[in-house]
Amino acid sequence: MATCSQCPVRESSICHSLSADALDRFGRAGRRQTLLAGQTLMWEGEDALLVGNVVDGILKLTASLSDGRDQMLGIAFPSDFIGRAFGTKTRHSVTAVTDAEVCTFRRSDFDDLARRHADVEHDLLKRTLGELDQMRKWMQVLGKMTATERVAVFLIEMAARLCPDVESETALIRFTLPIGRQDMGDLLGLTIETVSRQITNLRQRQIIGTPDRRSIVIYDRRALAACAGMG
Amino acid sequence: MATCSQCPVRESSICHSLSADALDRFGRAGRRQTLLAGQTLMWEGEDALLVGNVVDGILKLTASLSDGRDQMLGIAFPSDFIGRAFGTKTRHSVTAVTDAEVCTFRRSDFDDLARRHADVEHDLLKRTLGELDQMRKWMQVLGKMTATERVAVFLIEMAARLCPDVESETALIRFTLPIGRQDMGDLLGLTIETVSRQITNLRQRQIIGTPDRRSIVIYDRRALAACAGMG
DNA sequence: AGTTGTCATTGACTGGGATCAAAAACCAGA
């Protein structure tokens, strides 16, 4: 019933490689779902019953230690694929950080469909390989970088994902953070206080500006990149 | 020329799903290579020209920051797949830590073959998804855990991979570490000194024994698991 | 405007792991 042809992520999600009739099959299996900010779609440790596409909004992937320490494992943007295909357990929770729209499949349905559509499997493979590369970069951040470096890397990463005209040398880079300080800390392996101090420090050095607490302006890209340890 | 039928990882590597004639095609494309301990097969940042299977020995995946800080990203055991399929850049180096035997393919050859053999692609996808899960677990380790917890997690992980009879409740667990203290530090985001101190501490508490510096005996699994923050 | 609750910032202090330095254990080859 969801008219995939009008889906905002039709061309960028995992569905982009589907032919018209294959799209129809997926359309029948999929289900549009609206999530409120804070709502959790999948829980860590649960059976992996769902997978899906992010259609709109931002979600976070998190896992926690038995004593409550939280680690954020990633941020999912529109057209990203979420959930654990071909697996029985979901190893992390998926929670909406803004109001969000997702298109979910029963995992078993998706697995069957994907098996029958090599293009979808291939696309999923490429996405997964890309995510693995990404995750390895984060491993370097968490394993070896100082607090300043971590925050700088994060800001550069966010600019790249959120700022369309980041390529142009001259344009002023400005974006709205998808997550708050606490989540930034959980992602970067820092406390909220340390994140805050680092941002204050970057602002005092005129490298960035913070028009309001959710917005970042990058004044000096060179300096920020230097802080991130990228020469 | 490589007789795949006698390959030690024939049944466990990515090739296990190949039919006899498909195996022949892969066999022609593949090339057996021997590496000496310390030899590097692929360099971080290089074009991704090679992929392959580990046939024998242990390799490590590493990436370094511009100032030389090294992060180990993983350890590859026999039957593991190495290299970046369907990508242009190798984001990490692959280096033998023991003498090793690998079966390599030109990446473009492998990509073509894999595209034509859905089973291989599917297997690669499942491996990649598994690795991603694994990597997310390490992210938790690096982001949130104390030095003791990190070392304990590492030892438990190694026991699981290296000790065949780890399942049996009663058996004494003993194994040889595939890597030295420096590499352990690089994997766990700690210095060599801290790793050494943590191991000394675990030994003094009679939780483990170290018959020689490359060997570990686990006396008290319960206590070690507790140190790893697994209740 | 005032109240309440959430989130961010700032400050003072602490501690775990890094750093620096030296000794000890181990290994390989002569």
Next chain:
DNA sequence: TCTGGTTTTTGATCCCAGTCAATGACAACT
């Protein structure tokens, strides 16, 4: 058995980021 080189252990000290605590900013209500 000695010897030089590597790896690991141990010790002393330091510092970055964590912790604890208070304050400030802001949005959503009355």
